[in-house]
Amino acid sequence: MTISFDWLKTLFPTSLPAAEVGALLTGSGLEVESLDELESVPGGLRGVVLGTVLTCERHPDADKLSLTTVSVGDATPRQIVCGAPNVAAGQRVVVALEGALLHPTTGEPFKIKKSKIRGAASEGMICAEDEIGLGQSHAGVMVLDTNLPDGTPAAEYFGLGSDTIIEIGLTPNRADAASHYGVARELRALLNQPAHLPDTSGFASLPLPTSASTIRVMLEDEQACPRYAGLLLDSVKVGPSPEWLQRRLRSIGLSPISNVVDVTNFVLHELGQPLHAFDADQIAGGSIRVKRADAGEKFVTLDGVERTLSVEDLVIADANGAAMALAGVFGGKTSGVGEHTTRVFLESAYFAPAVVRRTSQAHGLKTDASFRFERGTDPYMVLKALHRAALLLVEVAGARVAAPVVDEFPHLIPNTQVRLRLSRVNKLIGQEIGEERIRQILNGLDIKIEQESVGEWLLAVPPYKVDVTREADVIEDILRIYGYNNVALRPHNAASFLSPFPNPDPEVVRQKIADLLSGQGFSEILTNSLTNSHYFEKADAPDATLVRVLNYNSQDLNVLRPTLLTSGLEVVRHNLNRRQRDLKLYEFGKAYHLAENGKYKEKNILALWMTGAASAETWQQATQKSTFHDLAGAVQQALAALGYPQPGTQPTQHPYLAGGLALLLQNQPVVNVGAVSPTLLKRLDVGQPVWYAELDWDWLLKKYKASLIARELPKFPEVRRDLSLVVDQSVTFEQLRTIAQRTEKKLLQAINVFDVYAGDRLETGKKSYSVSFLLQDPTQTLTDQAIDQVMQRLIQQFEKQAGALIRK
Incomplete structure (x- = not known):
């Protein structure tokens, strides 16, 4: 919510600087997110x-x-x-x-x-x-x-004064502060100084015509609209607003439209009461009906969109029942004020919050009016706002009052009665405030003390304070105004030790990785934990580890899944059958199995699937099929985001993967990455290769705390050296990395292979690895001599342990 400090000072005169006012508001629960200077020039x-x-x-x-x-x-x-x-x-x-x-x-x-x-x-x-x-x-x-x-x-x-624009992060419960006057009321309570409503006493002296014909108003749903007031104005000259009014609206980010519309917007942001201006000549039959819409009724809103209404929608209709506005949300295209309008019917009403909220959500319409109505407005501000707008239209549009005010208010809305125990106030706040200070705060909050007995008061809370309905709510308001910083800490609240950091929130860690994968183009899926035992069992060979459902309704859903792999393959199959062939999916879920001791086990898994093209085709590059390395790269980025070092590798033993790698952390196989077995693909009728990765999420979360370590940024530069090694075909890069890490534990920071060659220029049974080494000393800059010594030791060990030939 945007507040102009200059505008605010017309309602709450103060000599305090904007920054101090912002600090006061933040302390009372109206969090000021920013203070920005706005200059006329x-x-x-x-x-x-x-x-x-x-x-x-x-x-x-x-x-x-x-x-x-x-x-x-x-x-x-x-x-x-x-x-x-x-x-x-x-x-x-x-x-x-x-x-x-x-x-x-x-x-x-x-x-x-x-x-x-x-x-x-x-x-x-x-x-x-x-x-x-x-x-x-x-x-x-x-x-x-x-x-x-x-x-x-x-x-x-x-006369070019500057203004300060105050951005307030308004919480949904603070509907009472959704205007300049609402903020002024808050400051009134905080500083115990008066706030001033705009003077509307001049409305009573506006001349009325000798023979007045007004617009009749009929409330057909008093629950949805407890109060509806209106005023007919004529001789209206629609045109640009004066500079002062345009400046006020621009200061809070609104664009001026016309003097009539600008006045309604001005009063809304000043007093918090939404208004709507109808072209009175477009009101058929000279009557307004506040009613529920007919089911299936078509209505074109001010933005030119035709909407289908339901009986849940409250509308402002003419005498024929034709909708002219969605009550409290949006006006109609044909009934609004235009450049040729001369007669205006000004609406000021109180609509039930739940009704406006349902209509706003159903039609996807969010307006300044609906924002306030759906949170709750002040039913006793209706006439004040109407008088204020009328006086402004007389001033800026030459309007004349054409008929008396119509005010349909069949049932008064009472104050909320709350019993307040003074002992409870002191107990919840944690210290004694004193009766006089409590009285002063309640008075500043417009909360009246109706009855007093020993230690207990009966309070009357005005309807505009929609979030204050219980004793605890009143005490919270008292504490807000008294000031959280004024509550003294007791000696026994002090701690003489440093509390350990709590374990990380699993949901926060999960969301972190979900955001990472989604940013890489993966889509999150949610699949059924029940699946088909046929996927995992060979003919006439039941799998003893499956967790079977005793009373299943379908043979296709008769076991709990032992892996997330098949659930995701069903999603892949569904998409392939609809010509969606390029897929990157992930899911957080549980896998289940029956242990040898007869106990059921469940494990949290993060699973990833990749099939089809790795990236979309563009004019710069052709489509390339996804590979093992595309999926393995995504997995390694997830591990790095969790703070884990580069993992070791070994051949995977996953029963449903046809080759691949297991990634090792602390010598534990925590991740399996590889190609899904063609047999399983055929069993699930998936017609193209699929890459799959499965991460032990329970293990990663359990060990995650150990990785939350802050390290000082290096002060000295790293150095890169490359080697080209010719080795037997049986030698893996993981073996070379293990040799390097054992040989140089202090200076070697990272090792990576950037090229592999096996061809005619090498002996049969040989291949060549091009490997990069990053060296760094945290205490000093490396010299050429130190670097050469490290590389000589690495070369000796590669030759000795892997039979490597170093290519010059």
Whole structure:
């Protein structure tokens, strides 16, 4: 929610700076997210003052330049070279001093510097209106008619005050603060100073016509609309709003539309009461019916979209029952105010929050009005807002009141009665506040004390405080205003030890990895834990480890899944049958099996599937099929995000993978990555290869805490060295990495293979690995001698343990 500090001060006069007001509001629960300066003119004319031209002579070396001396309030006049044709001695002018940053109407900002122009020193600039962003004219310098002294800031002369825009993160329960007056009420309670509603006493003296015909209002659903008020105005001249009104709306991010619409928006943000203006000539039959919509009724809203209504929707209809507006949400296309409107019916109502909320959600319409109505507005602000808007329309649109106010309010909305025990206040807050301070706070919150007995008060809470319905709510409000920081900590609250960090929240860790995978193009799926035993059993050979369902309804759902693999393959099959062939999927789920001791086991698994193209085809590159390394790379990024080091590898033993690797952490096989067995693919009728990865999520979460270690950033650079090693075909990169890590434990930070070759240029049965080594010493810069020693030791061990030949 956006609040203009200048606007706020018209309702709550204060000399406090905006930053201090923001701190007060944040402390009371209206969290101020930002304070931003808003200037009428960019730069605020800082460094620009009024001056008087004392002398004006032709520049000795330029016919079109004048050499002037200008008084700007200092002891010594300034010499300024000016090129304007109208500059003359005796003029009161606008002067930009040295160092001023000017923002012209067109072009880039520029800074005033002391300079020499055609050999003459110039200590500032006499300004035209476009040079300081006040207009378009560049015909000559601005000549002022004023008695203000030289040196007066130009911003003061032009009335260009700056404003501070306060962004408040309004929580759903604080509907009472959803306006400038709502924030002013909060400050009234915090500072024990009065807040002022706009003066609407002048409405009573507005003349009424001798023969008045008004718009009749019929409430057909009093539960959905407990109060509906309206006022008919004529002689309305629709046009642009005056500058002050446009400035107010722009300050909170609204674009001015017309004087009538701008007034309704202004009053909404000032008082928190939404209004709606109808073109009175478009109200058929001269009557308004507040009713439920007919099922299937078609209605075109102001945005030009035709919507199908239901009986859940409350509408403002004409005498024929045709909807003119969705109550509290959005107006209709044909009944709104246009440039030719001369008669306006101004609506101010109180709608039941639940009704507006359902309509807003059903039609996907979120407006400033629905935002307030669905949280709860003040039923007793209805007439005040109507009077305020009427007076403004008289002022800015020449409107006249054409009929008395219509106010349908069949059943008064009572205050909420709450019993407050003073002992309970002190107990929940943790210290004694005192009766007088409690009375003062309640008075500032508009909560009346209706009855008093020993230690207990009966309170009347106004309807606009929708979140205060119980004793605990009242105490919370008292504490907010009293100030959380004013509650003293007791001695026994102190701790003489540092509490250990709690275990990480599993949901937070899970979301972290979900975000990572989704960012890589994976889609999360959620599949059934029940599956078909046929997937896992050979003919006439029941699997003793399957967890069977005793009373299953379908043979296809007769066991709990021992792996997430088949559930995901069903999703792959479903998509392939619909010509969606390029898939990247992941799921967090549980797998189940029956142990040898007869106990049931369940394990949390993170599973990933990849099939089809690794990336979409573009004009820059052709489609490439996904590979083992595409999926393994995604898995390694997930492990790195959890803080785990680069894992070791060994051939996978997963029963449903046709080759692949098991990734080792702390010598434990924690991840299996590989190609799904063709037999299983055929059994599930999946017609293309699928890569699959399965991570032991329970193990990763259990060990995750140990990886939460902050390390100092390295101060010294790392060094890379490459080797090309010719080895037997049977030697794996994992063996080479193990040899390297055992040989150099201190300086070797990472080892990676960036090329593999096996071809005619090598002996039969040989292959070549191109391997990179990253070396780094955390205590000093590595010397060439130290690097060479490390590489010699690595070469010796590769030759000795792996039979490697080093290619030069």
